[in-house]
Amino acid sequence: MRYLRTFELIEAVVRAGSIRKAAEDTNLTxxxxxxxxxxxxxxxxxxIFERLPRGMRLNPAGxxxxxxxxxxxxxxARVQSQVADLSGERRGHISIACSQALLPYFLPQQIAIxxxxxxxxxxxxxxxxxxxAERDLASYSSDLALVFEPVHLVEFDVLYAxxxxxxxxxPTGSPLGETPTLRLRDCLNHRLVLPxxxxxxxxxxxxxxxxxxRTLTPTLETESFDLIRHYVTQEDAVGFQIPIGxxxxxxxxxxxxxxxxxxxxxxxxxxxxxxGRALPxxxxxxxxxxxxxxxxxxxx
Amino acid sequence: MRYLRTFELIEAVVRAGSIRKAAEDTNLTxxxxxxxxxxxxxxxxxxIFERLPRGMRLNPAGxxxxxxxxxxxxxxARVQSQVADLSGERRGHISIACSQALLPYFLPQQIAIxxxxxxxxxxxxxxxxxxxAERDLASYSSDLALVFEPVHLVEFDVLYAxxxxxxxxxPTGSPLGETPTLRLRDCLNHRLVLPxxxxxxxxxxxxxxxxxxRTLTPTLETESFDLIRHYVTQEDAVGFQIPIGxxxxxxxxxxxxxxxxxxxxxxxxxxxxxxGRALPxxxxxxxxxxxxxxxxxxxx
DNA sequence: TACAATCGGTGCAAAAAATGCATCGGTATC
DNA sequence: GATACCGATGCATTTTTTGCACCGATTGTA
Numbered sequence: 001m002r003y004l005r006t007f008e009l010i011e012a013v014v015r016a017g018s019i020r021k022a023a024e025d026t027n028l029t030x031x032x033x034x035x036x037x038x039x040x041x042x043x044x045x046x047x048i049f050e051r052l053p054r055g056m057r058l059n060p061a062g063x064x065x066x067x068x069x070x071x072x073x074x075x076x077a078r079v080q081s082q083v084a085d086l087s088g089e090r091r092g093h094i095s096i097a098c099s100q101a102l103l104p105y106f107l108p109q110q111i112a113i114x115x116x117x118x119x120x121x122x123x124x125x126x127x128x129x130x131x132x133a134e135r136d137l138a139s140y141s142s143d144l145a146l147v148f149e150p151v152h153l154v155e156f157d158v159l160y161a162x163x164x165x166x167x168x169x170x171p172t173g174s175p176l177g178e179t180p181t182l183r184l185r186d187c188l189n190h191r192l193v194l195p196x197x198x199x200x201x202x203x204x205x206x207x208x209x210x211x212x213x214r215t216l217t218p219t220l221e222t223e224s225f226d227l228i229r230h231y232v233t234q235e236d237a238v239g240f241q242i243p244i245g246x247x248x249x250x251x252x253x254x255x256x257x258x259x260x261x262x263x264x265x266x267x268x269x270x271x272x273x274x275x276g277r278a279l280p281x282x283x284x285x286x287x288x289x290x291x292x293x294x295x296x297x298x299x300x
Numbered sequence: 301m302r303y304l305r306t307f308e309l310i311e312a313v314v315r316a317g318s319i320r321k322a323a324e325d326t327n328l329t330x331x332x333x334x335x336x337x338x339x340x341x342x343x344x345x346x347x348i349f350e351r352l353p354r355g356m357r358l359n360p361a362g363x364x365x366x367x368x369x370x371x372x373x374x375x376x377a378r379v380q381s382q383v384a385d386l387s388g389e390r391r392g393h394i395s396i397a398c399s400q401a402l403l404p405y406f407l408p409q410q411i412a413i414x415x416x417x418x419x420x421x422x423x424x425x426x427x428x429x430x431x432x433a434e435r436d437l438a439s440y441s442s443d444l445a446l447v448f449e450p451v452h453l454v455e456f457d458v459l460y461a462x463x464x465x466x467x468x469x470x471p472t473g474s475p476l477g478e479t480p481t482l483r484l485r486d487c488l489n490h491r492l493v494l495p496x497x498x499x500x501x502x503x504x505x506x507x508x509x510x511x512x513x514r515t516l517t518p519t520l521e522t523e524s525f526d527l528i529r530h531y532v533t534q535e536d537a538v539g540f541q542i543p544i545g546x547x548x549x550x551x552x553x554x555x556x557x558x559x560x561x562x563x564x565x566x567x568x569x570x571x572x573x574x575x576g577r578a579l580p581x582x583x584x585x586x587x588x589x590x591x592x593x594x595x596x597x598x599x600x
Numbered sequence: 601t602a603c604a605a606t607c608g609g610t611g612c613a614a615a616a617a618a619t620g621c622a623t624c625g626g627t628a629t630c
Numbered sequence: 631g632a633t634a635c636c637g638a639t640g641c642a643t644t645t646t647t648t649g650c651a652c653c654g655a656t657t658g659t660a
Contacts, residue, residue, distance in 0.1 A: 001343050003303050019608065032648045034608065043301050046383055051608065053656045061383040068379045072372055079368045083346050083361040276576010319637065332619045334637065339618095353627045353636065 001076070006040050007069045009033060010048070014066065018055030067139075074140040081280035091120040092282030097133040097142040098125060099200075099269075100225045101245030107146075110293055114286050121282050129198040137274040143283035146290065148242055149200030149267045156272045160291040162298055163266040164242040165258035166204055171233045177255045184208055184263035191237035193228045194218040200267050201240050208264040229254065244269060244297070269294070301376070306340050307369045309333060310348070314366065318355030367439075374440040381580035391420035392582030397433040397442035398425060399500075399569075400525040401545030407446075410593055414586050421582050429498035437574040443583035446590065448542055449500030449567045456572045460591045462598055463566040465558040466504055467546060469532050469539040476538060477555045484508055484563035491537035493528045494518040500567050501540050508564040529554065544569060544597070569594075 009026060016022035019037065023030040037056075041047050048062035058066065081092045094114075098107060103125075111123050128136055130150045136142035138155050148164065150156065168187050170176045176186060188209065194216060195202045209216050220231055228239035229246075233254050241256070249255050271290050273279060279287065309326060312333075316322035319337065323330040337356075341347050348362035358366065381392045398407060403425075411423050428436055430450045436442040438455050448464065450456065468487050470476045476486060488509065494516060495502045509516050520531055528539035529546075533554050541556070549555050571590050573579060579587065 003306050006303050029649050060386055064379050064382050068375055071375055075368050079364050082364050086360055329620050
């Protein structure tokens with residue numbers, strides 16, 4: 001869009017850090033670019049860049065403006081998506097920020113289902129921890145977030161909340177699979193493989209451990225849920241995950257079962273979007289599909 | 301803003317209904333304007349106007365685009381207001397859609413208080429009935445709405461709700477002022493001066509009358525609350541208002557008192573904004589002041 | 601201390617875009 | 631059938647944007 005050109009140029013300068021570098025990226029002369037920036041600042045009423053000896057950096061006013069630019073761009077995309085929709089075109093792009101647990105089974109399946117009906121729609125899936133996912137929504141870099149136990153919940157409209165009990169993951173044949181119910185204290189006597197503090201499962205575990213006067217001393221701490229699953233079979237350790245990321249035990253190649261609810265309360269897997277934002281048609285419909293799918297899981 | 305020029309022109313065409321008329325309004329030639337519209341449609345990817353023999357009208361895509369244009373404009377205003385604020389300038393403009401009852405005392409007082417601290421801030425106050433006020437918020441033509449008993453409440457974030465009992469207004473010395481409590485049935489035996497159906501007071505009265513098997517047959521029906529107040533003293537009639545628009549009886553020059561709550565439940569005076577919208581700094585602060593003022597009224 | 605490498609900013613001419621004018625074809629209105 | 635609008639378009643003109651050459655300032659380095 002021609003009339004958005006100035007915004008594109010501003011973004012290029014922000015990215016490149018200097019007018020001259022940005023000029024190369026945008027196939028313009030430094031002088032032309034320089035004058036567009038100056039012209040915009042004049043119209044806008046305030047400078048939006050700090051002039052440093054080594055280049056340009058956004059000042060606070062510029063940061064505020066960048067929010068506007070991002071909103072502007074995504075809202076235009078929304079309108080175009082809606083217009084395409086009323087022309088019967090069914091195209092669009094959906095971007096999702098999600099926890100790792102959704103990657104192995106849930107999301108691939110849901111995306112395939114959606115694309116079967118709407119082959120013109122493309123997806124981007126970004127793995128984000130709980131805090132980052134929310135930032136992604138706020139900066140309009142994701143349309144939807146599907147995360148376990150998010151932190152802030154301001155600026156977050158919850159579309160659906162699915163309770164998820166924390167499951168212990170252990171090698172087939174482990175004594176942990178034998179007891180009538182699985183208690184946290186039994187797990188703590190094994191070697192522990194835990195996700196890092198950024199993750200909701202770890203958070204719930206820490207709280208639960210503290211409340212029974214224990215501390216968590218993991219043998220292995222990792223950001224990869226895959227590694228957790230695979231490691232427990234290597235060294236007779238116990239890991240923790242939420243069931244949406246796990247096959248049923250008889251297919252999984254390792255054992256897993258929920259911890260007793262009195263030890264550790266279920267967390268919530270939340271599907272949400274940025275508060276008050278009108279999503280593009282495709283994202284909104286996919287959101288509805290996810291809600292239906294999550295309702296199905298809850299009913300089971 | 302230069303880069304918004306195309307949007308201004310589109311809006312001018314929408315308002316004028318034809319390119320040629322819009323061209324006069326915008327000091328352009330019809331041909332130049334025509335080509336800008338065509339150019340935009342080309343970039344946008346779809347036509348946004350229907351070409352009729354007598355002029356131009358927005359098509360559905362155009363309607364969607366107009367939403368974007370309005371959001372874009374007000375969000376830019378918000379950014380500029382925030383930038384002005386961080387430059388310590390304390391300027392801005394606040395637009396309010398409100399019920400008539402707020403005009404005589406409440407709003408003038410609140411605006412004066414605010415402007416005493418922030419003389420650079422200007423106001424626009426638009427009298428709107430309950431449905432229109434909400435449309436104003438949705439189209440970004442007002443920042444805040446202060447209305448009695450709004451209709452939809454979708455797209456509406458309630459900042460504060462003040463219960464308001466319906467008061468009967470009657471001439472000084474009327475027998476209505478004598479009874480221990482004021483019953484609706486007593487009022488209905490007098491000549492009635494009522495607001496039109498668009499107003500919340502009328503709505504509450506209709507419901508209450510129906511529930512005691514009576515109907516309302518007004519002598520005078522009007523959209524002017526002022527007229528209601530002044531007419532009751534002319535012909536020994538009874539009118540109805542909410543107290544926020546009334547002086548205390550001993551100063552008012554006429555009598556008024558609340559109707560019994562068992563006859564007619566209190567309505568709500570709602571202060572709100574459009575759902576999820578980030579208001580400009582000035583509007584947001586004025587909103588906070590109004591909340592505080594309304595809390596003060598509720599405590600009395 | 602001298603020098604090269606950056607940086608943003610500016611005067612001026614060339615290139616590109618927007619505009620105005622004249623005019624066309626079409627459609628309601630009377 | 632005359633008139634009055636309407637949007638669209640070719641072409642000359644005006645306005646805006648861009649590129650080129652160059653300035654002064656700052657930083658890092660030999």
